[in-house]
Amino acid sequence: MKSKRLVPLAAAGAAAVMALSACGGTATNGDGGGGGGGSTPAFNAALKDVFNPSDKKGGTIKVANSGTWDSLDPGETYYGYSWNFVRLYGRSLVMFKSAPGAASNELVPDLAESLGVPSEGGKVWTYKLRDGITFEDGTPVTSKDVKHAVLRSTDKQTFPNGPAYFEAFLNLPEGYKGPYKSKGVNTDQAIETPDDKTIVFKLKQPFGGFDYMAQLPQTIPVPEAKDTGAEYRNTVLSTGPYKFEGLQPDKSFALVRNDKWDPATDPNRKALPDRYEVTMNVNADDIDNQLISGDIHIDIAGTGVQPNSLARILGDPALKDQSDNPTIARLWYTSINPTVKPFDNIECRKAVQYAIDRTGYQTAMGGQFAGGDLATTVLPPPSRATRSSTCTRRARTARATSRRPRRR
Structure with a gap:
């Protein structure tokens, strides 16, 4: 099956999943008008375009991580969401x-x-x-x-x-x-x-x-x-538009504006928010709830909305309209050991392949939204949505996506 995840994701980070933007509550983001990808919430509205884009500066983006970074050191990091995030404070060639x-x-x-x-x-x-x-x-x-x-x-x-x-x-x-x-x-x-x-x-x-x-x-x-x-x-020294403040390893940190960053040297980053506030080791269910209330804006890891929130989001038209469901370039699959009888006989392996209840298998994995679509090839192509912005709040970040999925 092509893998999907219902994910509370308000900006970049993860390989593809159903993304829930922060909604409701009071946000400290700067205001901005619609345009580009549209400004009316709708399911999958952010799969091809930036939804509700803005060029207004100001505000705070609040980020939560259910775990911790593999490393904030650009020389050691390997997670996809970290490769996205590093671009806020570091510039590669x-x-x-x-x-x-x-x-x-x-x-x-x-x-x-x-x-x-x-x-x-x-x-x-x-x-x-x-x-x-x-x-x-x-x-x-x-x-x-x-x-x-x-x-x-x-x-x-x-x-x-x-x-x-x-x-x-x-x-x-x-x-x-x-x-x-x-x-x-x-x-x-x-x-x-x-x-x-x-x-x-x-x-x-x-x-x-x-x-x-x-x-x-x-x-x-x-x-x-x-x-x-x-x-x-x-103690990472920034070359990007933001620098670290108040770093407490595995707990929290903030990124604030780097006054030595010159936008004239950087055609790739708009650096719209004033700061990012990041909290680590936050309970995954709490992340979902805070995204829905608007108390945080980004689930940085983007590994999936928890089961407790799945039915709530899909059953509420307003919440579903704040969601996206892209596909990641990854398969869930069950392998057959060809060295164990009778599966050393290729015809037996074919028989299992023909007889398997694919829809039942999909349902057992969580259905279309949590388990993913049924795959038709061994290596599905990455969706354009995997690389697109899924933020539906008004404040925008100059972020982009990495080509590297999170390691498992």
């Missing part, structure tokens, strides 16, 4: 376009002036950084900061949870273990910084899709002088 639907498949420059320039048949990739980008303390961002960020992420003892693509693709020195354990080792054969604005990646073999690696959070710059290793997740 390139990024996916902040747009709903199919437009969000497009890679656009972010920290870099343009997409990568390949040479040597795609074995070497060069990026030039934009002028005027600084960290939150006013220090200019240089290519060396990007190089250090990428190299530190290859240390999987210090950062065990992050992706391992760069160490697999870069032409790193044999036995290289990252800048902490291999301090002083010359890594120019893998990453070269001929000047403060230029970074050159050198691969083991040609790879035409390197821009997709350059959009990873691991290219968000980290200054070596301020790098605290595994503790950096609690």
